[in-house]
Amino acid sequence: MRINLIIISVLLLTGCFRGSKFESTPIHLNPNMDNQQKYRSLEESKFFEDGSTMRRPIEGTIARGMISDDYSYLSGKNDDNSYLMNNPIELTEEVLNRGQDRYNIYCSVCHSQVGNGKGIVTQYDYPVIPANLHDQRIREQADGEMYNTIVYGLRSMPAYGYQLNTEDVWSIIHYVRALQRSQNATFEDLPKEEQDKLSGTS
Numbered sequence: 001m002r003i004n005l006i007i008i009s010v011l012l013l014t015g016c017f018r019g020s021k022f023e024s025t026p027i028h029l030n031p032n033m034d035n036q037q038k039y040r041s042l043e044e045s046k047f048f049e050d051g052s053t054m055r056r057p058i059e060g061t062i063a064r065g066m067i068s069d070d071y072s073y074l075s076g077k078n079d080d081n082s083y084l085m086n087n088p089i090e091l092t093e094e095v096l097n098r099g100q101d102r103y104n105i106y107c108s109v110c111h112s113q114v115g116n117g118k119g120i121v122t123q124y125d126y127p128v129i130p131a132n133l134h135d136q137r138i139r140e141q142a143d144g145e146m147y148n149t150i151v152y153g154l155r156s157m158p159a160y161g162y163q164l165n166t167e168d169v170w171s172i173i174h175y176v177r178a179l180q181r182s183q184n185a186t187f188e189d190l191p192k193e194e195q196d197k198l199s200g201t202s
């Protein structure tokens with residue numbers, strides 16, 4: 001009886017009961033598969049020929065849920081391979097807000113929040129000059145061309161097709177068009193009453 005009491009109190013004092021909290025890492029008598037070798041993102045790989053741990057999707061593979069048979073929606077091009085002139089997704093407030101959100105995350109670092117190409121990277125010796133999205137040429141380019149610039153990159157601009165899904169790319173384009181309008185607004189774009197206020201006729 002006494003020996004039992006001693007054993008129980010030793011167990012209690014050393015905290016060997018389920019639910020007890022430990023400060024230090026427990027000793028693993030049988031580590032089994034708790035710790036395994038692994039690669040961390042961006043780590044060098046000795047296994048793959050190109051030395052990169054992070055792998056690109058195999059050419060021609062499509063991730064689950066990403067399939068669509070709408071050629072122009074997915075490629076930004078018409079059947080004859082010319083660029084799609086108009087954004088295939090409908091412009092709604094929700095789409096514009098999503099576009100603004102994604103633009104500010106993915107594009108503004110280079111192109112700035114207003115799209116003039118003076119993003120924060122330009123203050124840190126970024127080696128190339130991001131385009132000013134208000135250039136006449138970019139304002140007039142087909143939505144499908146901008147789609148391809150974003151998805152595949154263009155000259156010194158990196159590709160964003162891996163980070164953004166198709167719907168988001170088209171939403172960003174709607175937002176870039178809104179930015180372009182806002183930076184190139186004319187007197188005629190104002191509602192009638194605002195025009196009257198400014199011209200002093202009311």
Ligand code: HEC
Nearest residue numbers: 106107110128129130131146149150154155156157160172
């Ligand atoms: C890392 C910096 C960087 C980011 C981020 C970036 N761009 Fe660019 N972008 C550039 C540079 C640099 C150019 C100029 C490319 C050239 O002409 O060599 C450019 C050019 C462009 C052009 C003009 C293409 C043309 O026809 O000449 C568009 C449109 C554009 N970017 C849109 C975007 C959008 C939308 C995003 C966000 C999804 C984005 N960019 C993100 C650097 C960036």
